Amino acid sequence: MAWHGHGHGHGMAIRSNINTSETVMRKAIWASFFHLSAKENNEHALCPKGEAKPSWCWVKRAEAKEEEPAPHSEKQLYLAKLPQEKLDLIKSVYRDLTNPDLLHRCLKGRTQNPNESLYAKVWRKVSKDKFAGLHRTILLTQATALEHNFGHRDSSFLCYLGFPNSPHLLAALRRKDLKTKRRSTSSAKKRKTKKVGKKQHK
Known part of the structure; x- marks a missing residue:
């Protein structure tokens, strides 16, 4: 369940940033990681602010309305309760997923595997x-x-x-x-x- 949530976030980050840049796509991918593993509001710094359209992050949506965000305990944050050693393992996977060469191939939005x-x-x-x-x-x-x-x-x-x-x-x-x-x-x-x-x- 935890990886399913992150897999969805990673895929959304790529699909939402086709034809942008490696830097923009990398930031969006890491935003999905910190969003789903956050315990405090300040850990949502990479989440989109929702200036052009409403942010998918409930913390940023609340901040845009100058409201108090709902507590993290009320949200399904798949990795927030994992021990740090497990979180570090998943973070290492994210480092591999944000490799510049891999991101460059994702920018066109084409399938990674031509087969x-x-x-x-x-x-x-x-x-x-x-x-x-x-x-x-x-x-x-x-x-x-x-x-x-x-x-x-x-x-x-x-x-x-x-x-x-x-x-x-x-x-x-x-x-x-x-x-x-x-x-x-x-x-x-x-x-x-x-x-x-x-x-x-x-």
């Missing part, structure tokens, strides 16, 4: 919830890798097995490739639009 989308395609063909034999798993994994790298039309098993390339078959495979391309293009446009919008608001 993750491939894995998702494999699991759609070979369900994690149902048993599949080794040979079936290998076959479908290889087929999925071909589709992922070359597209549905150029990786068609039927074509490689010598079946005639009927116009209907080629049209169906072409439609699948176009659908995949539109989906990836749409995602790229959304990221670009979001980036332009942020620049215009600055």
Whole structure:
């Protein structure tokens, strides 16, 4: 439960600071750590003040309204009650997560592992919830890798097995490739639009 809370905070810190800078993203990640392990109000110094929009930190929201923040004992602060030695271990993980090289790769908001989308395609063909034999798993994994790298039309098993390339078959495979391309293009446009919008608001 403790790491789930921090994992959520870490992910939110990255997603909320795409296309900013390593310094801004690092500060946001450490803010999630100190927020969830705080025992006093002054330990929320890195939490956003909520100048542009309301802060997710209840202490900063209260300070913005010039009110007294709710006691920490009333909040689910996953690490606040851990002994210091355990807290130091988790802090060392955060140091690794805020490594400059790692943060640089996170700034574009892309997946850290380029194979993750491939894995998702494999699991759609070979369900994690149902048993599949080794040979079936290998076959479908290889087929999925071909589709992922070359597209549905150029990786068609039927074509490689010598079946005639009927116009209907080629049209169906072409439609699948176009659908995949539109989906990836749409995602790229959304990221670009979001980036332009942020620049215009600055």
